[in-house]
Amino acid sequence: MADLLPEHPDFLWRNPEPKSSYDAVIVGGGGHGLATAYFLAKNHGMTNIAVLEKGWLAGGNMARNTTIIRSNYLWDESAAIYEHALKLWEILPEELEYDFLFSQRGVMNLAHTLGDVRESMRRVGANKLNGVDAEWLDPKQVKELCPILNINDNIRYPVMGATYQPRAGIAKHDHVAWAFARKCDELGVDIIQNCEVTGFLKDGNRVVGVKTNQGTINTEKVGLCAAGHSSVLAEMAGFRLPIQSHPLQALVSELHEPVHPTVVMSNHVHVYVSQAHKGELVMGAGVDSYNGYGQRGSFHVIEHQMAAAVELFPIFARAHVLRTWGGIVDTTLDASPIVGITPVENMFVNCGWGTGGFKGTPAAGLTFAHTIATGTPHHLNKPFALERFETGALIDEHGAAAVAH
Amino acid sequence: MLLISCPNCGSRDETEFHYGGQAHVAYPENPNELNDREWAEFLFYRDNTKGAFAERWLHSTGCRQWFNMLRDTVTYEIQAVYAMGTPRPAAAPPAAESGTASTAPDSTTTGTAGPSIAATSTATGTASPSTTAPEGATK
Numbered sequence: 001m002a003d004l005l006p007e008h009p010d011f012l013w014r015n016p017e018p019k020s021s022y023d024a025v026i027v028g029g030g031g032h033g034l035a036t037a038y039f040l041a042k043n044h045g046m047t048n049i050a051v052l053e054k055g056w057l058a059g060g061n062m063a064r065n066t067t068i069i070r071s072n073y074l075w076d077e078s079a080a081i082y083e084h085a086l087k088l089w090e091i092l093p094e095e096l097e098y099d100f101l102f103s104q105r106g107v108m109n110l111a112h113t114l115g116d117v118r119e120s121m122r123r124v125g126a127n128k129l130n131g132v133d134a135e136w137l138d139p140k141q142v143k144e145l146c147p148i149l150n151i152n153d154n155i156r157y158p159v160m161g162a163t164y165q166p167r168a169g170i171a172k173h174d175h176v177a178w179a180f181a182r183k184c185d186e187l188g189v190d191i192i193q194n195c196e197v198t199g200f201l202k203d204g205n206r207v208v209g210v211k212t213n214q215g216t217i218n219t220e221k222v223g224l225c226a227a228g229h230s231s232v233l234a235e236m237a238g239f240r241l242p243i244q245s246h247p248l249q250a251l252v253s254e255l256h257e258p259v260h261p262t263v264v265m266s267n268h269v270h271v272y273v274s275q276a277h278k279g280e281l282v283m284g285a286g287v288d289s290y291n292g293y294g295q296r297g298s299f300h301v302i303e304h305q306m307a308a309a310v311e312l313f314p315i316f317a318r319a320h321v322l323r324t325w326g327g328i329v330d331t332t333l334d335a336s337p338i339v340g341i342t343p344v345e346n347m348f349v350n351c352g353w354g355t356g357g358f359k360g361t362p363a364a365g366l367t368f369a370h371t372i373a374t375g376t377p378h379h380l381n382k383p384f385a386l387e388r389f390e391t392g393a394l395i396d397e398h399g400a401a402a403v404a405h
Numbered sequence: 406m407l408l409i410s411c412p413n414c415g416s417r418d419e420t421e422f423h424y425g426g427q428a429h430v431a432y433p434e435n436p437n438e439l440n441d442r443e444w445a446e447f448l449f450y451r452d453n454t455k456g457a458f459a460e461r462w463l464h465s466t467g468c469r470q471w472f473n474m475l476r477d478t479v480t481y482e483i484q485a486v487y488a489m490g491t492p493r494p495a496a497a498p499p500a501a502e503s504g505t506a507s508t509a510p511d512s513t514t515t516g517t518a519g520p521s522i523a524a525t526s527t528a529t530g531t532a533s534p535s536t537t538a539p540e541g542a543t544k
Binding site for chain 2: 229231232240241242243244245289290291292293294298299300333389390391
């Protein structure tokens, strides 16, 4: 902690005018869109492609998340894709030639009720069977790992233990986006900012182009990576998604000396806390209950989150909230993402990552690129198809998602 | 924090309410005839409108009654509050960003009146919101 940050970089990518046609267009220039473009170029040789971003690069949820990376999900399908993501996180700084400060300081998921304890122990067992590093900690071990945590019995929801994944951690999210963007640019991908998609051109049921505020772009394939705005794009294209967009808020304190050595998440009292490399305490909450596209939520959610944080970490009582913000998260009813084909030919969708999309960035990019390039899903994203809502093969990760929604 | 005009109790803080998702989703009339696709639509697919959205709310720590609300999902402006079982009122034209405070008609500040319907509602008094069950659950 308190590591020296990399110097502010020079311009890392061009800002080209859009060409009249591309082999593929990715809608959404956040982490997932950039990772998808990177793997399309690197793994599938598709370099005549563009990433369209309606605002500025990585200014949506990629700039608004709490940067937590872990893979301790319950079900086999989730463990496979998130663990693959974690393994990619471990090699990406070298591959992208950019140290985005991936810090494997571990993540703790606290248990506060007997139900939590049982569910958590079950998840540790499931993780071990899937080759995901996981252990169960009793309150004393929790205290040893994170001395500032209050493990007394006299609080409303005492800490009864925690799951711990040592290989989990945090990374600098903006640097991750820049790392992908620079490599994309080197490989010939056009990154086009301030380019909002306003409609799609279709030939029958096949997408053949994208209408934007910078003109019409013909393309053979379209990949949607628009998180909270996925439903809006799907509606333009003529299909529906089982997604609800909610505000999700987070905040930071002023800078402090390193006091928090790991990442602590609590599903039950709705707070998750880490300390950024610079020294801010970074905290996230549960989603606001109502649907919202406003990139802001209600203040009582912040109050609730602060109450939980101060009870768990009495040392935070005198810290100040420096800044709060909200993103728009695309939640599904089974708290698992949707990565795959759509009812529109040659249009593909990557969405539904909800409250946990940052950690999935490399695997989303890898599998979505494979899906776009070949027209068929990668084995890792096959279970996360849209059709699971018809077949009933849901992947219920509400327990492991750790953010209530 | 939204300030929500409960039809029975008047303006109360959002923390007194529970969100019920999209309004006007009826249970299928002939459930036996639905195929998997249609069941998926009923169970898992809800509108995710950017703009005026008709949704259900429950005043869980007040009168414990359900009601419907028309709210802009971008500005969060509350445009109408109306009884369960009555049709959706017309959406107001999109408003400029105006903060999260509610601007819903508030005609029930005394909290003693019976079901009070926003002026934009087309209800004619036939509905009985205090006994109307939610039209389906989303969460």
